[in-house]
Structures are given as structure tokens and as C-alpha cells.
Amino acid sequence: MATDPARATNDPLTSDAFRRAIPLFIPAIPFALVLGVAITESAMPTGVAWSTNIVVFAGAAQLATVSLAATATWFTLVATAAVINLRHVMYSAALSPRFTDQPRWFRWVGPFFLIDQLFALSSVRDELSSRDWRRFYLTAGIFFFVSWTLTVTLGMLVGSTIPTAWRLDVAPAIMFAGLVVLGLTNRPGVVAAVTGAGVCFLALDVPNNGGILVGAISGVAAGYLADLAQSRRATDAAGAS
Amino acid sequence: MSTAAALSAVLAVALITYGSRAGLIVFLADRPLPVSATRALRYVGPAVLSALTVNLIAGGKGASGVEGAEVAAIAVCIVVAWATRNLIAALGAGMVTLWVVLALL
Known part of the structure; x- marks a missing residue:
């Protein structure tokens, strides 16, 4: 061509x-x-x-x-x-x-x-x-x-x-x-997405569409904590073996 | 939205977008991000995009703005995206579901 x-x-x-x-x-x-x-x-x-x-x-x-x-x-x-x-x-x-x-x-x-x-x-x-x-x-x-x-x-x-x-x-x-x-590559990502969507839904009545930001911040926090927990478990497993 | 408000919003988004891409390259070259920042940034995408999906479905009308057909379309889109990893297939399946459910209701 x-x-x-x-x-x-x-x-x-x-x-x-x-x-x-x-x-x-x-x-x-x-x-x-x-x-x-x-x-x-x-x-x-x-x-x-x-x-x-x-x-x-x-x-x-x-x-x-x-x-x-x-x-x-x-x-x-x-x-x-x-x-x-x-x-x-x-x-x-x-x-x-x-x-x-x-x-x-x-x-x-x-x-x-x-x-x-x-x-x-x-x-x-x-x-x-x-x-x-x-x-x-x-x-x-x-x-x-x-x-x-x-x-x-x-x-x-x-x-x-x-x-x-x-x-x-x-x-x-x-x-x-x-x-x-x-964009989901791991379990903490799923936690972040589900939390972001769920919290945004609960916060739909927050004025000025602020629910997006509330949902996003909650989702990031949840994903961060899930990631932290996952890597702790991985470290523990590596330490135990 | 007035032209002035729209223009200033677009300019603000443009500056923020450029800043997020250029900041570390232009101003902080070679200074790596702390591990905790990287860990948190990884989940910004899924968290904000899923919240945005819910918000757009509600269309500014609260939970009453969510239509059954929209929920069905999103659900099918998620399943197809998960199974095929193909955005075109997921979007197509979601739209077809929307049309079918709207026609049936």
C-alpha cells in the first residue's frame, strides 16, 4: 500500500x-x-x-x-x-x-x-x-x-x-x-476498582459530582492497603520457606 | 458551561496534564519516587475510572439517574472485556446490550 x-x-x-x-x-x-x-x-x-x-x-x-x-x-x-x-x-x-x-x-x-x-x-x-x-x-x-x-x-x-x-x-x-x-492486572487493582465504583455510588448525592473524587480517593486507599497486605503475605511466605 | 469557563477549564486540564507528564522529567530528573507513592499511583487508574463510570451513568441525577439498560450494558461490557481483553469487542457488546434491553423494556 x-x-x-x-x-x-x-x-x-x-x-x-x-x-x-x-x-x-x-x-x-x-x-x-x-x-x-x-x-x-x-x-x-x-x-x-x-x-x-x-x-x-x-x-x-x-x-x-x-x-x-x-x-x-x-x-x-x-x-x-x-x-x-x-x-x-x-x-x-x-x-x-x-x-x-x-x-x-x-x-x-x-x-x-x-x-x-x-x-x-x-x-x-x-x-x-x-x-x-x-x-x-x-x-x-x-x-x-x-x-x-x-x-x-x-x-x-x-x-x-x-x-x-x-x-x-x-x-x-x-x-x-x-x-x-x-487495566486490572492484580487483585489489589480489583479492590481499588470495586471500592471506587461502590463509594462513588453511595456518594452520588455529594454536591457537584464530588462523589467521583470521594470514590477515587477511597479506591486508591483500598488498593494501596490491599497491595501492602499482599506484599506482606508474599514476604512472610518467602521468609517461612 | 460558558465559553470562558470551558476555555479556562480546558487550559487548566492541559497544564495539569503536561505537569504530570513533565514534572519528574524536567524538574526532578533522576530523583526516583518513594515506594509508597508508586504503590498508591498504581491504583489511581482503576479507582478513578470506575468512579467516573458510575458518575456518568447517574448523569448528575443521583441514583435515580441509573437506568436498568445502562447497568446491563456495563455488566456485559465488563464480562466481555474480562474474557476477551479486547476493548472494541467490549464496547460493541455493551452497546448492543443497551439497544436490546431498551427495545425490550
Whole structure:
């Protein structure tokens, strides 16, 4: 295929970045389309909601921002997006050694692109030199950024033609439920998710959608304690043997 | 939401997002996070996204905003996501369940 970006270049590192990035982008396509529809239905002006692609570039935080605009206060909306983005601190911590010997401009520009997929790709390329790693990171990062923005925009065009009877307004909630399940890797994670959902349900009457934050904080605390208990048990078992 | 409120909210989210990605790289290069912080951060994703799911289903109307069809759709989505580890399949199954239950009710 002439338009396949992986073949559009003869540079091995660039084609390698495309070849690894494309399969990771495919599962994000329905998410981007759902976000596009949510942008057209957002209580925010459409242009402002669309601008999250350019200035935020974080799918879950974007979806929360445009969906919560209808019901939440300014503070709850911003705080929820902030909490959703906390996981990036982990990515940034894990990748920071690879940034220490990079030029200053890249240390400022690089983090903007740090989405889950880019972390997954770039954190496992320790064999690349600083310069090659930077090129790999930026190539994949810019690919994700451009593809994401185009696909979300496509979702906006498609979304406005879909009848409301299809109830696409429910799609973001279903999307988030699926994302939770796919993100679960251990039992403390399940404890965190169930606690977060349960406490949020009990706290639905907290004003200004504050139940999200109450649920989130309870969920993190429960997950933390479950993780602590699990590693204690593992230590005890190792000590006993 | 007014244009000014929406714009300032988006800008705040943008700055916070960038800060969470860049903070440790730009300002604290090579200073590792304490173990307890890493342990807690690991559970931020599941906790906040599941709380957000519940909140969006309620749609700002408290527990009365939760429709049976939505609960069925979420339940099917969870089962399919668990069984297939495939987000597209989970989303599709959830939406189909929503349509079927809405048509039956």
C-alpha cells in the first residue's frame, strides 16, 4: 500500500517506530470515535471541546472533561481530569533516566506526547542510543498525536449524523468500564476498582459530582492497603520457606 | 458551561496534564519516587475510572439517574472485556446490550 507510513520511508528507525506504533493505535480508534461523538454532544462549545486534542492529548482526561461539562462544576471537572492523569507521574518517573542526557528542548517537548501507548513502546527500548531513542520517541509520539486528532475529528463528523435513539451518550461510560477491566492486572487493582465504583455510588448525592473524587480517593486507599497486605503475605511466605 | 469557563477549564486540564507528564522529567530528573507513592499511583487508574463510570451513568441525577439498560450494558461490557481483553469487542457488546434491553423494556 503506497500510503502505508511504514513503507513511506527508507530509514529503518523511522519505519520501526511506525511498525510498532500502528498496531497500538488500532485499539484506540473506537475510543477516539466515541470521544469525537462526545465532543459534539458536550455542554462545552464544540471548538473548545475539540481543542483538548491539541492542548491536553490524553484520551481518558479529554473524555471526562467534555462529558462532565454538562453536570459538574468547574472545580470537579478539573480535579477529576487531574486525578485521571496522575498515572502519568509514574510514566514520567520510569522514563526520566532516559531524559537526563537529552537536549533541553526535548526534555520540555517530549513529555507532552507521553500517552500510555508511547510509554509502552519507548520504555522497552533501552538498547537505543540517546539520539536514536529520541527519534524513535518523537516519531511514534507525533504519529499518535496526528492519528488521534484526525480520528477524533472523524468521530465528530460521523457522530453528528447518528440518531440520538442509538444512545451514544452512554458510550463514554461503557468505554470507561472496559478501560477499567483492561487495566486490572492484580487483585489489589480489583479492590481499588470495586471500592471506587461502590463509594462513588453511595456518594452520588455529594454536591457537584464530588462523589467521583470521594470514590477515587477511597479506591486508591483500598488498593494501596490491599497491595501492602499482599506484599506482606508474599514476604512472610518467602521468609517461612 | 460558558465559553470562558470551558476555555479556562480546558487550559487548566492541559497544564495539569503536561505537569504530570513533565514534572519528574524536567524538574526532578533522576530523583526516583518513594515506594509508597508508586504503590498508591498504581491504583489511581482503576479507582478513578470506575468512579467516573458510575458518575456518568447517574448523569448528575443521583441514583435515580441509573437506568436498568445502562447497568446491563456495563455488566456485559465488563464480562466481555474480562474474557476477551479486547476493548472494541467490549464496547460493541455493551452497546448492543443497551439497544436490546431498551427495545425490550
